[in-house]
Structures are given as structure tokens and as C-alpha cells.
Amino acid sequence: MNAFSNSMSGPLALFANRLNTLAGAERQAAAGALARTGLPDRKFEAWKYTALRALGKQDYAAPPAQVDAGTARALLDGVLQPHPAMATLPRVVFVNGRHAPALSILPDGVDLSFFAHDPRFGLQAAPDRDPLVALNTALAEDGLLLRVPAGVDAGHVLLVSLGVAGVAPLSFHPRHAVVVEKDARLRLVCVQAGQGAYLHNPVMDIRVEDGATLEHVTVQAEAAQAISLGTLYAHVGHQGVYDSFVLGLGGQLVRHEVHARLAATRAVVHVNGAQRLGGQQVGDITSVITHAASDCTSRQTVRNVLDGHARGVFQGKVLVERIAQKTDGYQMNQALLLSPDAEIDAKPELEIYADDVRCSHGATVGALDDDQLFYLRSRGIPEQEARQILIDAFLDEAIALVADATAQTFCRAVLAARFAGKGELS
Amino acid sequence: MPAVTQTREAVEKLGQSSYKWGFETDIEMDMAPKGLNEDIIRLISSRKEEPEWMLEWRLAAYKTWQAMTEPKWAKVTYPPIDYQDAHYYAAPRKKPGPKSLDEVDPELLRTYEKLGIPLHEQAMLAGVEVPEGERMPVAVDAVFDSVSVATTFRKTLEEAGVIFCPISEAVREHPDLVRRYLGTVVPAGDNFYSALNSAVFTDGSFVYVPKGVRCPMELSTYFRINAKNTGQFERTLIVVEEGASVSYLEGCTAPMRDENQLHAAVVELVAMDDASIKYSTVQNWYPGDENGRGGIYNFVTKRGICRGARSKISWTQVETGSAVTWKYPSCILQGEGSVGEFYSVAVTNNRQQADTGTKMIHLGRNTRSTIIAKTISAGHSDSTYRGLVRVQPKASGARNFTQCDSLLIGDQCGAHTVPYIESRNMNARIEHEATTSKISEDQLFYCRQRGLSEEDAVGLIVNGFCRDVLKELPMEFAVEAQKLLQISLEGSVG
Numbered sequence: 001m002n003a004f005s006n007s008m009s010g011p012l013a014l015f016a017n018r019l020n021t022l023a024g025a026e027r028q029a030a031a032g033a034l035a036r037t038g039l040p041d042r043k044f045e046a047w048k049y050t051a052l053r054a055l056g057k058q059d060y061a062a063p064p065a066q067v068d069a070g071t072a073r074a075l076l077d078g079v080l081q082p083h084p085a086m087a088t089l090p091r092v093v094f095v096n097g098r099h100a101p102a103l104s105i106l107p108d109g110v111d112l113s114f115f116a117h118d119p120r121f122g123l124q125a126a127p128d129r130d131p132l133v134a135l136n137t138a139l140a141e142d143g144l145l146l147r148v149p150a151g152v153d154a155g156h157v158l159l160v161s162l163g164v165a166g167v168a169p170l171s172f173h174p175r176h177a178v179v180v181e182k183d184a185r186l187r188l189v190c191v192q193a194g195q196g197a198y199l200h201n202p203v204m205d206i207r208v209e210d211g212a213t214l215e216h217v218t219v220q221a222e223a224a225q226a227i228s229l230g231t232l233y234a235h236v237g238h239q240g241v242y243d244s245f246v247l248g249l250g251g252q253l254v255r256h257e258v259h260a261r262l263a264a265t266r267a268v269v270h271v272n273g274a275q276r277l278g279g280q281q282v283g284d285i286t287s288v289i290t291h292a293a294s295d296c297t298s299r300q301t302v303r304n305v306l307d308g309h310a311r312g313v314f315q316g317k318v319l320v321e322r323i324a325q326k327t328d329g330y331q332m333n334q335a336l337l338l339s340p341d342a343e344i345d346a347k348p349e350l351e352i353y354a355d356d357v358r359c360s361h362g363a364t365v366g367a368l369d370d371d372q373l374f375y376l377r378s379r380g381i382p383e384q385e386a387r388q389i390l391i392d393a394f395l396d397e398a399i400a401l402v403a404d405a406t407a408q409t410f411c412r413a414v415l416a417a418r419f420a421g422k423g424e425l426s
Numbered sequence: 427m428p429a430v431t432q433t434r435e436a437v438e439k440l441g442q443s444s445y446k447w448g449f450e451t452d453i454e455m456d457m458a459p460k461g462l463n464e465d466i467i468r469l470i471s472s473r474k475e476e477p478e479w480m481l482e483w484r485l486a487a488y489k490t491w492q493a494m495t496e497p498k499w500a501k502v503t504y505p506p507i508d509y510q511d512a513h514y515y516a517a518p519r520k521k522p523g524p525k526s527l528d529e530v531d532p533e534l535l536r537t538y539e540k541l542g543i544p545l546h547e548q549a550m551l552a553g554v555e556v557p558e559g560e561r562m563p564v565a566v567d568a569v570f571d572s573v574s575v576a577t578t579f580r581k582t583l584e585e586a587g588v589i590f591c592p593i594s595e596a597v598r599e600h601p602d603l604v605r606r607y608l609g610t611v612v613p614a615g616d617n618f619y620s621a622l623n624s625a626v627f628t629d630g631s632f633v634y635v636p637k638g639v640r641c642p643m644e645l646s647t648y649f650r651i652n653a654k655n656t657g658q659f660e661r662t663l664i665v666v667e668e669g670a671s672v673s674y675l676e677g678c679t680a681p682m683r684d685e686n687q688l689h690a691a692v693v694e695l696v697a698m699d700d701a702s703i704k705y706s707t708v709q710n711w712y713p714g715d716e717n718g719r720g721g722i723y724n725f726v727t728k729r730g731i732c733r734g735a736r737s738k739i740s741w742t743q744v745e746t747g748s749a750v751t752w753k754y755p756s757c758i759l760q761g762e763g764s765v766g767e768f769y770s771v772a773v774t775n776n777r778q779q780a781d782t783g784t785k786m787i788h789l790g791r792n793t794r795s796t797i798i799a800k801t802i803s804a805g806h807s808d809s810t811y812r813g814l815v816r817v818q819p820k821a822s823g824a825r826n827f828t829q830c831d832s833l834l835i836g837d838q839c840g841a842h843t844v845p846y847i848e849s850r851n852m853n854a855r856i857e858h859e860a861t862t863s864k865i866s867e868d869q870l871f872y873c874r875q876r877g878l879s880e881e882d883a884v885g886l887i888v889n890g891f892c893r894d895v896l897k898e899l900p901m902e903f904a905v906e907a908q909k910l911l912q913i914s915l916e917g918s919v920g
Contacts (some may be wrong), residue, residue, distance in 0.1 A: 038437035337852035346847040365856040
């Protein structure tokens with residue numbers, strides 16, 4: 001089984017050992033697709049602004065069989081601690097991509113199984129179109145398979161992913177699937193954290209059936225050295241609602257890629273987000289929202305605050321197919337640059353084939369407003385505090401869009417815990 | 427409201443949907459054999475009586491081109507182009523060196539008359555067509571396939587110190603100027619088509635406005651592809667010195683044909699301290715028939731550099747023609763406080779495809795740019811706005827405002843907006859907004875209720891939609907552009 005070793009060049013070579021020893025037709029096909037395309041470089045239009053050079057030069061090993069339980073427990077407590085209400089919610093915890101039963105509090109009222117026992121790849125994520133989905137398909141070990149039965153309100157479920165690594169890099173590739181059946185409801189909060197050098201490469205396949213609602217909040221607080229490259233596919237049925245928000249706080253390089261498809265009439269999709277980055281961090285929010293039926297609504301508000309040498313990337317495409325008349329689409333991306341070395345690259349994109357639509361997008365880039373600062377300082381607020389107020393207010397306009405009050409409070413608390421008392425003067 | 431009257435007249439006159447510039451002129455042509463190789467380039471260079479450095483420059487560009495591949499990122503599709511299946515040089519056969527218009531082939535003059543381009547200065551000055559005083563005289567350089575056939579008002583311009591001549595003549599007469607600036611804004615290897623153009627360009631205009639001179643009249647170049655199986659590769663270079671200014675307009679048409687013809691031009695603008703260049707284009711190459719047969723492939727590289735402080739470059743374009751358009755007039759804002767502007771109306775109908783927009787590269791402090799792009803799609807066409815705003819680390823205080831609006835007419839067309847926004851300076855401010863919609867039922871109803879036919883109503887609304895751009899055109903051309911919009915959209919409603 002050494003079929004691909006010669007053709008794996010660039011960063012893909014870092015996974016070659018594992019890709020060459022795969023069993024199963026689906027995994028081998030994915031590895032074959034990868035060997036043909038390689039991992040994307042900047043010549044791929046979708047990867048124009050994000051280079052995978054960050055993967056470095058060292059091979060990525062499979063995670064070890066045992067992880068120190070105390071370390072994982074401490075990471076979990078640490079990431080949930082900012083908002084105490086989180087600790088008691090039902091949760092499914094993965095450590096290095098594998099289910100950790102000892103840390104989990106499994107939810108009731110939902111069908112729950114695991115990819116490790118029931119490896120189904122799902123239909124939406126296509127390895128031949130997306131190299132990172134192919135990498136996941138080839139190397140996925142475990143993942144959450146969650147089904148909310150028709151008509152059930154399942155309340156909150158936390159999906160926590162912890163990376164526990166040392167200096168030598170390892171990678172894990174969880175494969176999750178979430179189905180919210182007809183008229184059912186779920187509040188899903190994904191939390192990502194860890195320590196050491198690892199690559200987290202999850203794929204999540206979401207189906208929101210007719211009349212169902214999924215509120216989905218993702219908090220990315222990966223380890224400083226970590227790379228996280230996640231792809232999410234969401235399929236939304238008639239009058240279904242997929243309301244999502246991502247809070248990006250890094251890793252070294254974090255990309256959150258969402259493909260949402262409004263597949264039947266009167267579906268609603270929100271793909272909102274906020275990023276707060278500093279140092280050498282790169283954060284990339286990429287989305288493709290496809291209107292494939294009439295009378296659907298999509299909304300997107302993304303706010304970026306970039307300090308130090310951080311670079312923020314936003315790529316948001318709204319595709320309106322010919323059949324999708326009466327589409328209502330709105331997209332707004334705004335960036336605040338706090339330092340002379342920070343950078344934002346934004347590419348909001350409209351691709352429209354139906355004529356009876358109302359679609360618009362906007363983008364702004366700028367620094368903190370001097371007039372606003374002056375206003376606050378003239379009222380006796382010290383400069384540092386005044387800046388903090390303005391930054392918080394800027395991000396809060398996106399966080400306020402989170403409908404789930406618990407998750408909203410959690411997002412604010414995580415931000416406050418991370419940046420409290422840290423000067424923004426640069 | 428004269429605009430409305432104009433529009434109505436235009437529609438009435440035209441009746442059936444047609445491309446009225448689609449005739450072919452039967453004229454004796456001097457053509458190079460088909461194909462592209464070093465010999466052809468040597469032939470072009472020798473026909474143009476070029477100095478040795480120019481030939482070397484062309485050959486170097488040809489080498490570069492051979493190593494390049496066609497760009498594929500634009501949102502357009504077309505069958506592969508066989509670059510060996512075209513004539514790279516076609517010129518009206520003429521007696522050597524026509525010294526005045528009297529020596530120009532009368533057939534040619536009739537062609538330009540049909541196109542409404544007056545080459546007879548006397549006629550214009552005497553006010554035969556338009557009463558004197560109502561219209562500023564316009565100096566015209568007419569380019570027919572590969573060569574410039576006539577340039578008017580050269581005396582008047584010379585008195586002011588302005589050089590306005592075919593670029594092939596400039597290569598011979600003003601080699602120092604050409605050599606200093608040619609290829610400095612768009613290097614030969616910039617992209618596939620600029621390399622091709624640099625190797626085989628045949629004619630185009632050269633403008634030089636010396637320090638402190640405000641060019642006394644509008645300058646205009648009229649490009650016409652006439653011969654079959656030819657490509658047109660014109661090259662325009664405009665240099666405006668400190669404190670000087672010029673307004674320049676180009677227009678273009680081609681006969682109707684089943685085959686596709688390639689037009690790959692390069693335009694370079696250089697503006698020094700306090701200089702200002704206004705470059706307007708009314709692009710009306712043959713767009714192909716309603717089934718998408720024939721039409722021009724318009725793959726053009728246009729770029730201006732604001733080298734001096736407080737200099738200004740303004741691009742205004744009305745794009746109604748071509749089967750496939752691929753064009754991004756750009757500004758490099760290098761001088762402190764320099765200004766770049768881009769005003770565009772792009773109309774596509776039938777099977778046309780346009781991928782057009784601009785690039786604003788902010789290098790200097792306090793540079794400003796404005797982008798207003800209006801896109802109208804009808805029939806089975808696809809139209810894309812693709813624009814880049816980049817602020818480099820040194821461009822403190824840079825400012826950009828971008829507005830892109832798309833209008834869809836009919837449910838078989840597409841309109842796309844792809845802005846790229848890249849900022850590396852915290853003190854820059856960038857704002858971008860874009861909308862896509864169709865003509866509102868309410869507006870249409872309002873007009874119909876007052877007795878306008880549906881077509882007239884659409885014309886009125888479209889003119890309103892494009893107003894922000896049309897008002898930037900020199901007056902005479904604004905009227906022409908308005909008519910053109912009407913004609914281009916004919917048959918797309920009801």
C-alpha cells in the first residue's frame with residue numbers, strides 16, 4: 001500500500017506515512033484525491049489569503065492511545081470556567097479526536113452514537129472537491145453522530161474538543177454529524193481548546209430538516225501553537241433555521257469554513273462571527289451560502305479585531321441559484337485594526353442568477369475612531385479603558401446576534417477572561 | 427428632459443434590435459500571413475520602421491509570452507483561442523506617407539463618417555454638423571485594424587506643446603519619451619495578454635502633455651477592427667507632466683462576423699505632481715448575435731500610475747460591447763495625496779460575458795480612491811464586478827469608498843460581485859457596499875401609469891441607475907453612451 005508516497009509533496013508529505021496505510025475504499029479514494037490535488041496553496045482561489053506553510057516541517061503523528069486524564073480535565077474546566085452555567089450542561093467531550101466518556105455528561109432525549117463504532121461519512125462533504133475534507137475522510141477515527149428526533153426540543157448539547165499534545169505535532173480529524181429532524185430543536189455549543197502543537201481538522205455534517213431549528217455557537221480557543229482547519233456543511237430544509245455564530249480567538253492558524261445550503265423554501269441561515277486576534281495569529285472565516293430555493297433568507301455579520309501582527313481573513317460568498325427567486329440576502333464584514341502591523345483581507349462575494357432578489361453586502365476597514373476615543377476620555381475615562389470599551393462594543397454587535405442567552409453570556413465571558421486587564425496600546 | 431427625448435428617439439430610430447456599426451469596409455488590405463513567430467514580429471517592426479531597441483523589446487516580450495499560460499480565474503468561458511490562426515498585422519494599403527486627409531483612401535473616410543467620427547477638421551470647425559460654440563472640437567486619432575489612418579487637429583495641439591500622434595510615429599519621432607515610459611506601468615510580463623500585446627502591438631495613441639499645460643481640447647482615439655481573422659493589439663501611452671492635464675476618450679467598434687476576434691490592448695498612464703488624466707471609454711465592440719455566435723474577445727490591461735503628489739487619474743467606462751470582456755483599469759496611487767477614480771457602467775445582453783472592475787493600489791500617504799460600478803445584466807448574459815482595493819503599510823490616511831450596484835433584467839442572466847479588500851495600515855479607511863436587485867415593480871408601474879411604454883420606462887430607469895457614472899463622461903459622449911445603453915438592452919424586456 002505504498003501507492004501514493006511518490007506523489008505526496010508539499011505539506012501533504014507530513015501525513016504521507018499515515019495516508020499510505022489506509023484500509024477501506026472510501027479512505028483510499030480520499031487519499032487518492034489528495035495525492036492528485038495536494039493540500040491547497042495560494043493558487044487555489046479559496047485559499048488565496050491563507051497559506052498552509054504554517055503546518056511546518058515536522059510529520060504529524062496519530063494521537064497516542066493514552067492521554068493524561070488530569071491534563072484533559074484541567075483543560076475542560078479551564079475552558080468552561082468563565083461561565084459556571086456551562087459546567088452542568090450535557091456534553092460530549094473528545095480528546096485528541098476520540099470520545100472521552102469520563103469527561104462527558106451524555107444528553108438525554110437524543111439519539112447518540114459515535115463514528116468510531118459506526119463510520120458513516122455522510123453525503124455533503126465531498127473529498128474530491130475539498131482537500132481538507134479529503135484529509136479528514138482519510139484519517140477520521142471518531143466523531144459525534146447526534147440525531148434529535150422529530151418534534152423534540154433537545155435543549156443544550158456541548159461538543160468539546162480538546163487537543164493534548166507536546167512539542168512533536170500530532171493531528172486528529174474528527175467527523176461529526178448532526179441531524180435535527182422535522183420540527184425539532186437543538187442548541188449546540190462547540191468549544192475547542194487545547195495545549196501543545198496539534199492540527200485539529202474536523203468535518204461536521206449538519207442537516208436541519210423541515211421546520212427544525214439549530215442554534216449553533218462555536219468558540220475557538222485553540223492552543224497558541226495549534227492549527228485548526230474545520231469544514232462544516234449545513235443543509236437546511238423548508239422553514240428550517242440554522243442560526244450559527246463563531247467566536248475566533250486563535251490558535252496559530254484557524255480557519256472556519258462553512259458551506260450552508262438553503263435547500264427548500266423559506267429556510268433561514270445566519271452565519272455570523274467575531275474574531276479577536278493578536279500576536280502572529282491568522283484567523284480565517286470562510287463561508288459559502290447557497291440559496292437553492294425561493295423565499296429564503298440569509299444573514300451574515302462578521303466583525304474582526306486585529307492587534308499585533310495578526311491577520312484576519314474573511315471570504316464570504318452568497319450564491320443565489322436561478323430557482324431562488326425572492327431571496328433576501330445580507331452580508332456585512334467589518335474590521336478594526338489596532339496595530340500598524342495588523343492586516344485584514346476580505347472578499348465578500350455575490351454570485352446571483354435569479355432576478356427577483358434583494359441582496360447586498362458591505363465591508364469596512366478602519367482604526368478606532370479618534371472622535372469616539374476623545375468623547376470617552378473627555379469624560380474622564382483613561383485611554384486604555386476607553387479603547388477597551390470601544391473594542392468590546394464593536395465585537396458585541398456581532399455577539400448580540402447570538403439568540404441563545406447562555407451561549408451569548410459564555411462568549412462574552414470567554415472574551416473578558418482572555419483580555420481582561422490586557423492593555424491594547426501597541 | 428432632453429435625456430428622455432434622446433432615449434426615446436434612439437429607440438424609435440432603431441426599431442429592430444441591431445448592431446448598427448456592423449458593416450464591413452471593402453478596402454485593399456496589406457496583411458501579414460497568419461500565425462505568430464519571431465519573423466512576424468520582425469515584419470511588424472520593419473513595416474513600422476522601428477529602431478532596433480523596439481524590435482528587441484518586442485522579441486523579449488514574445489519570449490516571456492511563450493513561457494506564460496492563459497489566465498483562467500475570470501468568471502468567463504470561451505473556447506480555446508488558437509493564437510496561430512490570426513493575422514497579426516493588417517493595414518489599409520496606401521501610397522507611402524499620406525501627408526493630408528486628401529490622400530487617405532476615400533473609402534476609409536466614408537467608414538468613419540458612417541461611424542459618426544468626423545475626420546475633416548474643416549467640417550467640424552465650420553460647424554456643418556453641429557453649430558459652432560455648442561461643441562468643443564475634439565482631436566481624433568483613428569486606428570483602422572493595425573494602423574493609425576488619421577490624426578486631426580495636430581497643428582493646434584502642437585502650438586500648445588501637446589504631442590498627440592500614433593504610437594508607431596512616436597517610436598520614430600520621440601524615441602526618448604517612449605523609451606523612458608513604455609512598459610513602466612504595465613511591464614511586458616505583467617500578464618499573458620500584456621506580454622502578447624508587447625510583442626505584436628501595431629498601433630495606438632501616444633500623448634505627452636508638457637509641464638503646466640492644460641490640453642486645449644478633448645483627445646480621442648477611435649479603434650476599428652475591420653479585416654477578417656485579425657486581432658487588434660493597440661498600445662496607448664499617456665504621459666502628463668507636472669501641473670498638466672488632459673481628457674482622453676476612446677471608442678471602438680467592429681463589423682458583425684460569425685468568428686471571434688481577439689482584442690488585447692494595453693493602456694499606460696503616467697501622472698506627475700499635480701497632473702490630472704481623465705480617461706473615458708465607450709466600448710462597443712461587436713458583441714456577437716443573440717445566440718452568442720461571433721463577437722470580440724476583449725482582454726485588455728489598463729493601468730495608470732499617480733507618480734506625483736496630488737496627481738489624479740480617473741477612469742470612466744461604458745462597456746456595452748464584446749462577447750467576452752476581461753478588463754480592470756487600475757490606479758497605482760504612489761504620490762502623496764494622489765487620487766484614483768473608477769466609474770463604470772457594464773451592460774451585458776444575450777450571451778455576452780463581462781468580468782470587469784478595477785484595482786486601487788494605495789502606496790502613498792493620504793491617497794484616496796473612489797469606485798462606482800454599475801452592472802446591468804439581461805438576456806442570458808453574465809456580468810461580474812471584480813475589484814481590488816489594497817492599502818500598503820506606508821499608506822497612512824488612505825481612504826477608499828466603493829459602491830457596486832447590479833441590476834438584473836430577466837431571470838436567465840447572472841450578476842456577480844467579487845471585491846477583494848486588503849488593508850495593511852490601521853489608519854486607512856475602506857468602505858465597500860454592493861447591492862443586487864431587479865427593476866422595482868413600483869418604479870415601472872409609476873412610469874407606465876404616466877403613459878410610458880415598458881421599454882421607455884426601463885430605459886428611463888436604467889439611465890437613472892447609471893447616472894452617477896454617465897455624469898462623469900464628457901458631455902458629447904454622455905449622450906452617445908445613453909443611446910448605447912438603450913440599444914444594448916433592446917429586446918430584453920417584455
